[in-house]
Amino acid sequence: MRTSRPPYAGSVKQPVGDAMGEVSALRYDTAPERRQSILDTVEGAGFVSVTELTRRLGVSDMTVRRDLRKLARDGRVRIVHGGVSALRPALHSPEFTGRAEEHAEGKQAIGEAAARALDSRATVAIDAGTTTYAAMQALPPDFVGTVVTHSVPVMQLALTRGLARVVGLGGELLPSSQAFVGPRTVEATNGLRVDTLLLGAAAVDKHGIYVSTDNERPTKLALMGIAERIVLLVDASKFTTSAPVLLCGWDAITGVVSDAPPPPAMARRLAELPEGVRVVG
Incomplete structure (x- = not known):
C-alpha cells in the first residue's frame, strides 16, 4: 500500500527570484566554471543551441560564443550551425x-x-x-x-x-x-x-x-x-x-x-x- 507524505516537505530549497517571482538564470563567477557547465550540458544533451546556453547561463551571446571557441580549440566540443555538439556521437536521436x-x-x-x-x-x-x-x-x-x-x-x-x-x-x-x-x-x-x-x-x-x-x-x-x-x-x-x-x-x-x-x-x-x-x- 502506497504511503503519502507532505509534498516536498523539508527538502525543497526555493530558487532565488526577482520581485515578480521569476527564477534568475544561473550565473558563474569565473569562465572555467561557466565552461564546465557548458561541457556538462553538451555531454548530457549531445547538442545545445547558443540561445539555450545564453538563457541557462545568464550571459550574453558573445560570451557564450567566446567560451565555445575556447572549448573547441581545446578539442572538447565541436561548434556546429546554431550551437555546439559533443565530440563523441550522442545516443539521443534527433527527434x-x-x-x-x-x-x-x-x-x-x-x-x-x-x-x-x-x-x-x-x-x-x-x-x-x-x-x-x-x-x-x-x-x-x-x-x-x-x-x-x-x-x-x-x-x-x-x-x-x-x-x-x-x-x-x-x-x-x-x-x-x-x-x-x-x-x-x-x-x-x-x-x-x-x-x-x-x-x-x-x-x-x-x-x-x-x-x-x-x-x-x-x-x-x-x-x-x-x-x-x-x-x-x-x-x-x-x-x-x-x-x-x-x-x-x-x-x-x-x-x-x-x-x-x-x-x-x-x-x-x-x-x-x-x-x-x-x-x-
Whole structure:
C-alpha cells in the first residue's frame, strides 16, 4: 500500500527570484566554471543551441560564443550551425533532442524541482521522456542513491556523471522515445522496489494520464507497480494536447509537478492527490 507524505516537505530549497517571482538564470563567477557547465550540458544533451546556453547561463551571446571557441580549440566540443555538439556521437536521436528543446525552460524548472525533492540516498525510477530526463540532468552532485531506468539518454547521462549505482532495464529499443520496452523490460522490474517514480506522459486530462503508443504502456505500468510514490512531471503543453492510449487514472498518482496550473476542472481533481500539484517556474 502506497504511503503519502507532505509534498516536498523539508527538502525543497526555493530558487532565488526577482520581485515578480521569476527564477534568475544561473550565473558563474569565473569562465572555467561557466565552461564546465557548458561541457556538462553538451555531454548530457549531445547538442545545445547558443540561445539555450545564453538563457541557462545568464550571459550574453558573445560570451557564450567566446567560451565555445575556447572549448573547441581545446578539442572538447565541436561548434556546429546554431550551437555546439559533443565530440563523441550522442545516443539521443534527433527527434528526442528536438522534443527536449520544446518548452525547455519549463522542463528545466520541473526537473530541478523534482530532483530537489529527492533524498540524496533515494532509489528513484526515471521514466523515458524529455521532462523526466530534465530531472536526471538536475540531480545534485551529492546524490548517492540508485537510479532505475529504461531510458537510453538517462543511462548515458548517468555514465557521464559517474553515478554510484544505475539499474538499466533492457529490452527492445523504441526509437521514438529512446527507451527499452516490451516483455523483457517488464520482466526486468521483477524483484525491484523504488522510493519514487518520476513519470512522464504525452497528455493529461480530467480522466487521467495518456501515452502515445501501446508499446509504452506495459513498461510504465511495471515501473508504477514497483514505486512507493509516483510523481508525474508534465509541462503546460500536456494540458492542452491529446494522446490515444490511456495509461491510468488519477488514483494511481501521488503528486504532479508542472510549470503552469492545470485547467480549473482538472485542478479540482488534482487537488485531491496525496501530494497535490506543485507549480514551478
